[in-house]
Amino acid sequence: MAIFGDKKKKTEAKKEMTSVVSSVPSASGVASSVLIRPRITEKATDLGTISNAYVFNVDKNATKRSIAKAVEVAYKVRPVKVAVVAIPRKQIVVRGKRGVTGGGKKAYVYLKKEDKLEIV
Numbered sequence: 001m002a003i004f005g006d007k008k009k010k011t012e013a014k015k016e017m018t019s020v021v022s023s024v025p026s027a028s029g030v031a032s033s034v035l036i037r038p039r040i041t042e043k044a045t046d047l048g049t050i051s052n053a054y055v056f057n058v059d060k061n062a063t064k065r066s067i068a069k070a071v072e073v074a075y076k077v078r079p080v081k082v083a084v085v086a087i088p089r090k091q092i093v094v095r096g097k098r099g100v101t102g103g104g105k106k107a108y109v110y111l112k113k114e115d116k117l118e119i120v
Contacts, residue, residue, distance in 0.1 A: 031074035034062045038119045040111055053110045054117050058084070060105050067107045075117050083111040 001077070036057040038044075044055040058067055064082040071079050089103035 004066050030071040034059050034066050034070035036073060040119070047108070048117075051110070052113060052115070053108050055120065056107050056109065058107045062105065062107070064107075067109065071109050075116065077111055077115045079109045082110055083108040083110075 036059065039055040039057050040084045041055070046054065047053040056067070056071075062070075062084075062086055066083070067082050068079045071077065071082075084105060084107050087104045087106060092099050092101060
């Protein structure tokens with residue numbers, strides 16, 4: 001019975017640590033750990049001009065709320081909506097060797113009409 005009690009204490013301690021860490025984010029730490037880089041593609045630039053949406057590669061463990069906070073901290077604008085899409089891993093063959101692409105996650109961040117982001 002003591003084994004189960006110890007396991008329960010460990011999971012409770014983990015939950016407390018994650019809630020403490022997520023509730024007190026540092027200003028630069030949030031943006032750099034969540035937003036990896038802007039995703040600059042033809043589709044992404046069209047979305048930016050037409051519907052005022054910007055696309056970012058984000059951390060695999062990022063949530064919509066953490067992405068919104070990171071954009072707010074990094075670019076000083078508040079997103080209206082955040083949509084997240086998982087990028088699947090794909091098997092490829094290069095020069096006769098098999099491999100796997102990294103996969104990951106991307107986020108579509110929608111802003112108000114008057115807000116703009118300067119992505120260099």
